Amino acid sequence: MNFNNKKVLITGASRGIGKATALAFAEKGATVGINYRSNTEQAQKTCAELPGNGHHLFKYDVSKKEETEALIKDFVSHYGKLDILVNNAGISIFHDIDEVDFEHWTNAWENTFKTNLFAVANTSYWAAQAMMKSGGGRIVNVSSRGAFRGEPTKPAYGASKAAMNAMSQSLAKKLAPYKIYVGVVAPGFTETEMAAVTLTSAERENLLRESPFQRMAQPKEVAHAVLFLASEGAEYASGTIIDVNGASYLRS
Template sequence: MNFNNKTVLITGGSRGIGKATALAFAKAGAKVGINYKTNMTKAEETLQSLDGSGHQLFQYDIANKDQQQELIKDFLKTYGHIDILVNNAGISIPHDIDEVGFEEWTIAWEQTMNTNVFAAANLSFLAAKAMMQSGGGHIVNISSRGAFRGEPTKPAYGASKAALNALSQSLAKRLAPHGIYVGAIAPGFTETDMGAKTLTATERENLLRESPFKRMAQPAEVAHAVLFLASDAASYSSGAIIDVNGASYLRS
């Protein structure tokens, strides 16, 4: 896939799936804007590892409505247009309903929805407005298999990803006449540095058993699916939700 002269904004682009996606787009010729919140060291490391030139870091908290607008303004000031938006940034907060109090429950829901849904919706709005002026583009949202199978210890996370799927499909229908294509990727558990630090040995073993491949997804495998949906060849796949979970969860 060739993305020469394309501009790409990736939220949460400094590590994990976001980093792998940034690497893949840069290798394919795109100019990549990496949004990150706080970890400048990781963001700089990712920036330095990208092929090509013209890449840029954008430090903004996308859970903040004002900073969402500033991020898109800054990106457009830097590149002049936006071809591809990848809404990758997300959070996952454990909040077992039979273990937490009401305040902890409500905080988990508010924070999760602000980052996983409202930020993606607002950035899609702002990016789409710019894309309408420049002839179209692509929006790819990073969802999760949790949107389909449920997340009993993190229900807000599962609900947020289900909402992100619905957002993707709603925008796919509405934005098609403007030449803007929208889709989502629903990964299973992915082998990232952050995930490795939080898993116990037992949890890791259980996750490995979920897939008949007996392994987790690699970030690069998720990134490959992102690039497909962001490519012109996938235009008629607008509205699609692509599972990348190693057959660990199958839906009809």
């Protein structure tokens, strides 16, 4: 895969899957815009690690609809075009229905959907406007196996990702005549910095038992699937949802 001269915007790209995806695109010749919300130091470190030149930081909170428009317009103003958008930013909040109060419950739903669904819808809207003017592009959304298997301790997370999948497939149909191709990557639990900090030993053991590989996904494995959907030659895969979960959850 060759992404020379391609301008790529990745949301939530300062660490984890977003960082791995930024590195993967840069290694293949792309110029990468790293979107992040608050951790400037981490974003700067990630940007400094990218091979090649011209990479840039874009500090915007995509959960705020007015900032999604500003982000895309800033990116296009800086680079002249937007070839590929990767919607990776997401949050996950525990809200067990049998344990939390109603305020916690409703806040979890509202905040999760703002970032995991509405932000994706809004950045996709503004990206599509730019791509229609420039002759096409790619949008790749990062979902989760939780969209299919359910998330009993984080139902808003599973629901938001399921809605993202449906939206992505709708956009794949609508945007195809404009040569804008939309795909989804649905990872299982991935070995990120956050996982290393938040997982207990018992939780980690349970996760390892879920896959016949007896390990979690590496961020670069998820990034590989993102790059495939964004690559030239993958146009007819528009609307596809690629599972990257190590056979931990198989859907028919």
